[in-house]
Structures are given as C-alpha cells and as structure tokens.
Amino acid sequence: MTMKHLILAPLRGFTDVVFRSAFKRHFEGVDEAVAPFVTSIKGRSIKPSHLRDLAPADNRVLPVVPQILSNNPDEFICLANALFDLGYREINWNLGCPFPMVAKKMRGSGLLPHPDVIDRMLDKTLRGFSGNLSIKTRLGRFSGDEMDHLIPVFNRYPLSRVIVHPRTGVQMYAGKVDLKAFDVCLTRISHPVVYNGDINDLDMFHVLESRFPSSSGWMLGRGLIANPFLPEMIQSGTRLIGHGNARFAKFHDDLVVGYCRRFSGPGHVLDRMKGFWRYFAADFPDGRRIVKRIRKADSLDRYRQAVTAVFNGKDRWG
C-alpha cells in the first residue's frame, strides 16, 4: 500500500493547536497540518501571544506549517523570520481567504486580481526570508481566469509548493469545485501542487486520485472534522467497521479538556464545542435534531449530557 500525503487544512476557529494535538493523539493518517493564518502586523515587535497557537512545545506531535495573511512584504518578512526563529522552516502565504472584510483590503483572495502586486510581494519577500515559502490559493477572486495571469508569476519564484482550492473567492465555500481548472493548475504550475476542496468521503478521494495522480498531496478540512476517521480510511482504502462512536467520544472528550485548559470560562468552551458540532453532526443519523439539542445546552454539564446521548445512540461510523 502506498501512503498518500495527507495534510490537515487550516480552519480558523477549528484546527488550532488543541484540535491538532487531540486529533493526532486519537487518529492516524495525516502527515502534517497548515495552521490557521496569523496576520502580519506593523512594527518590529511581535508579542508571544500573537503566536500562541504556534508555540513549538505544543506543536511537536504533528508537523505544522504556519500561515501568514499579509499584503505587506516588510511585515511578512518580520513575522516569517520570527516563525523561522521558532524552528519553522516553511511558511505558507494565504492567497485564498474569501471574506469581504479581508478581500476588500487586498489580502487573501483579494490579491488574486492583482498579479503585479503578488509579483512585487514575492520578489521582496524572498529577498528577506530564507526559509521555504509556499502558497495556498484559490482560482481567483471573481473568476477562474485570474489564474492565467497568476501561474506565470508563481512559476518565476522558488516556491516550495502551491496548494490550490479550486473555487473563486466570491464562491466562498459553496458551489462546485472546478476540477478542470485544477487540472490546468497541476499541468502548468512548475512547483509541487496540492489539491484541496470537498474531500468529504472515500469516493470523492478516489475520483480525485485517479484523475490527478501527479498531485503532490491532498489537503482535507471540513470533511476531516466531520469524519476524523477519513484519513485512516483513505490510507487503508477501506471503510470503517463499527465502534466509531466510542473512539470519537474519546477524541471529543480530549478536545473539551484541551479547551477547558485553554479558555478562561466555560462559556468559551461551550461556544467552541458547539461550533464543532456544525461539522460533527453531518451524517449522524438525526444530525439536525442533535445540533439543536446541543445548541440549547447552557452549561457544560448539559452539553455533556447531550453529547453522551448522541454517543450512546446509533453508531455514526458503524
């Protein structure tokens, strides 16, 4: 069996160090993670609290690539070098964030209609940062045609890899991934290319793998959160049989413990865990009712009762 190179996607508010560590303690199959973005900041001094999620001591279990959201080369270099000093050898540049608040300020996917700005940014950044630089991008902000002008820019610089989520920024997270456009990226980008988007089950993975055998890796986000067994299923090529709830419950309880340590006050823990159930509940028999019940929980005790009922119910992964 050949191992597939699987990467945990960055999802801000979800795949932080608590999630990454708990996931790695309970599940196999993922090789590395790209961390949710940190924004570059003016001035030279970077407070440790800004990089709290990336504290090396907490990030030893799963190799992590930090990600930066920035349109300013000096700020980028400063932050990238601070991360390099912490021991991180690859930094990922976020060219995909679709949120209008971000994109309108010409950050994330907001930069994609401006290949000239990206060109200048790469030129200056790579003079001041000696680590490896990779990019995570969408096809464009408004249209996939933007990629025609981006590829020659990407190809001019020694990027370590380009992760492509084949949607446009304005699509946000809905609508179909454009596999034809990904094919063009895979053929024309001269760096290793990683596929990302909608790998939600084994069938989708097999479709992608047979269509894009030269993809250098596969990045999984929402599909992995909804079904953390998915990487093991992909690596083994088989579906999980039975006892999923019990294993999932242990992982879940570890998350709660981690967030209780991390956040001050049960309200924040509850909010975070309720956020996860948006993904966890997918495909659970009766998922909607579960989410409703869990959302109503107004204390950690009530929350625990609600999730215990779910875990004692029908096996979601049986």
Ligand SMILES: Cc1cc2nc3c(=O)[nH]c(=O)nc-3n(C[C@H](O)[C@H](O)[C@H](O)COP(=O)(O)O)c2cc1C
């Ligand atoms: C809530 C949320 C937060 C996200 N945060 C980030 C982020 O910080 N950096 C990034 O590059 N992508 C971010 N993404 C995009 C994901 O990394 C990924 O590209 C996208 O969800 C498609 O992959 P998937 O279908 O496997 O989830 C985020 C997506 C969601 C839904």
